[in-house]
Amino acid sequence: MDNCFSVWFVPGKKDKEYLDKIIKDLANKYDSPIFIPHLTLFVDVKAGEENLKSTVDEIFANVKPFKIKKKGLNQSENFYKTAFIEFENNDYFKDLFNALSEKIEQRDFSTFKPHLSLIYKTLPEKERINIINSLDIKNEFTIGNVYINRNDPNDYPNVNGWKIIYKKTF
Numbered sequence: 001m002d003n004c005f006s007v008w009f010v011p012g013k014k015d016k017e018y019l020d021k022i023i024k025d026l027a028n029k030y031d032s033p034i035f036i037p038h039l040t041l042f043v044d045v046k047a048g049e050e051n052l053k054s055t056v057d058e059i060f061a062n063v064k065p066f067k068i069k070k071k072g073l074n075q076s077e078n079f080y081k082t083a084f085i086e087f088e089n090n091d092y093f094k095d096l097f098n099a100l101s102e103k104i105e106q107r108d109f110s111t112f113k114p115h116l117s118l119i120y121k122t123l124p125e126k127e128r129i130n131i132i133n134s135l136d137i138k139n140e141f142t143i144g145n146v147y148i149n150r151n152d153p154n155d156y157p158n159v160n161g162w163k164i165i166y167k168k169t170f
Contacts, residue, residue: 005045008038012144032121033159065144075128083131087114
């Protein structure tokens with residue numbers, strides 16, 4: 001099996017618990033997978049596992065927990081963005097993204113749209129809109145961790161097959 005990696009920001013303990021509850025409630029209501037609340041920095045990274053871990057350690061060595069602001073709630077046809085929180089982009093995101101990009105794989109920051117998905121499920125547009133209209137999500141979250149997730153690129157939709165291989169707490 002080929003492996004690919006994703007690099008995620010994960011909220012600090014209190015905000016992670018807050019989002020876990022929302023994700024679990026939606027999963028139970030819509031029979032969808034439960035997953036760790038995360039904001040994906042990079043997906044489909046094809047670096048070696050140990051190299052990626054040491055790069056993440058290096059880039060995030062002096063990072064402290066930081067706040068992110070909600071821009072709004074949105075929905076899409078994309079399985080991974082069924083209903084999601086959009087966040088304001090900022091210079092801090094840009095600096096961390098670019099530092100990681102230089103070390104692992106050159107990526108374009110202009111395509112980075114920070115968001116945190118709340119449900120993974122193929123649903124009609126009306127249902128997705130009902131979901132976001134039913135949610136009352138707070139305006140600010142604290143990011144307190146970076147995770148590396150390993151997945152099989154040939155079976156990425158199998159959320160249960162994702163495996164967190166590394167966690168770094170700020």
